[in-house]
Amino acid sequence: MNEGAYPQRRAPFQHPQGNNMDSPWIPMIYQYGIGGAVFFAGIIIALRKKMLTAAHHSDRGMLIQLIAGFLFYFLLHFLWMIIVLP
Numbered sequence: 001m002n003e004g005a006y007p008q009r010r011a012p013f014q015h016p017q018g019n020n021m022d023s024p025w026i027p028m029i030y031q032y033g034i035g036g037a038v039f040f041a042g043i044i045i046a047l048r049k050k051m052l053t054a055a056h057h058s059d060r061g062m063l064i065q066l067i068a069g070f071l072f073y074f075l076l077h078f079l080w081m082i083i084v085l086p
Helices: 025-048 057-084
Strands: none
Touching (some): 025 057
């Protein structure tokens, strides 16, 4: 058999121009993009159902803490990525 006669096969699910999923930013974009959408959708639902109200002092404090916590972990993760990556 002539092995040169058959075209070379790619691994399954591999992009024709190479593997674009090797970027370390892809998991971070996925985590904070999809996770952030679910997080903020939950906050919006809670506000619409009147489970949280911005007029109530304790609820407003909780909303600020939740959003500040999300942003804190996002910035912390982002800074670690910036420091570690060449």
